[in-house]
Amino acid sequence: MMKERQAGNDLSAYEEVIDRSLFRIQNMRNLIFDLLDLTRIETGQKERKLLPVNLAKIAALSIDTFTPLAIQKSVKIIYEGPQEVFMDAMEEEMEIIFNNLLSNAIKYNKNEGEVRFIIEAEPKYIIVKVKDSGIGMNEEEVKRVFEEFVRIKNAKTQNIAGSGLGLSIVKKICEYYQAEITISSKENQGTTISIKFNKSKNE
Numbered sequence: 001m002m003k004e005r006q007a008g009n010d011l012s013a014y015e016e017v018i019d020r021s022l023f024r025i026q027n028m029r030n031l032i033f034d035l036l037d038l039t040r041i042e043t044g045q046k047e048r049k050l051l052p053v054n055l056a057k058i059a060a061l062s063i064d065t066f067t068p069l070a071i072q073k074s075v076k077i078i079y080e081g082p083q084e085v086f087m088d089a090m091e092e093e094m095e096i097i098f099n100n101l102l103s104n105a106i107k108y109n110k111n112e113g114e115v116r117f118i119i120e121a122e123p124k125y126i127i128v129k130v131k132d133s134g135i136g137m138n139e140e141e142v143k144r145v146f147e148e149f150v151r152i153k154n155a156k157t158q159n160i161a162g163s164g165l166g167l168s169i170v171k172k173i174c175e176y177y178q179a180e181i182t183i184s185s186k187e188n189q190g191t192t193i194s195i196k197f198n199k200s201k202n203e
Contacts, residue, residue: 048176050088055126056081058091059117062098066106075109077102081119087126087197093173100166101130101193108191109134124199131192137185145183146171 007013056079063077070077098117105115109132118129137145145167174181177197185191 048090050090052086053089053091053094055085055087055089055094055119055128056083058094059098059119059128062095062102063117065099066102069103070106070115073106073109073113074111075106075113075115077106077115077117079117081117082121085119085121085126087199089177093176097128097170097173097195100170101128104166104193105130105132105134105191108132126197126199128195128197129192131190133190136187136189136191137183138187142183142185 001007001017002014059079059081063079067077102115102117109115113133115133116129116131118127118131120127120129147168171181174195179198180196182194182196183191184194
């Protein structure tokens with residue numbers, strides 16, 4: 001339609017087509033990156049070497065990365081936790097986890113909403129929580145979110161781009177660390193995803 005100027009030469013006549021095309025392109029981009037992450041994890045092509053990493057620093061980088069998206073939706077991101085929380089891990093894997101959790105918390109939030117990124121350091125555990133004030137999920141939806149290529153489809157999510165792989169990737173990485181991941185969610189009230197890392201299993 002655009003190439004042949006079927007709707008005339010007025011650019012505004014093509015705005016809806018352009019918006020739909022950009023949305024699909026963003027979906028494809030997300031899918032490509034998620035598939036690359038998933039492939040690296042499942043094939044074990046990359047040698048895993050655990051080193052002490054500062055989870056608070058990685059969280060700050062993820063927050064910086066997704067601040068522009070948060071601004072677009074008028075979502076406020078709040079970090080709660082110490083400035084130094086060290087754990088033996090792969091920095092790249094922690095980035096994938098944090099990026100996915102933050103991305104979802106912003107995308108599925110409400111305008112003027114809030115995301116709290118919380119790190120709690122205990123003697124034996126490190127607990128990471130990402131809590132949003134978004135659209136939330138029902139019990140059946142919560143049960144399915146870790147499955148590959150599963151996206152929650154309803155009137156509230158139809159215009160949200162995603163591959164349906166993000167949380168399945170997060171769960172696979174958590175399994176490497178024998179970490180416990182849980183989801184608490186209520187429709188129209190928000191979602192909290194918690195990951196509990198056992199320090200002794202990552203030393």
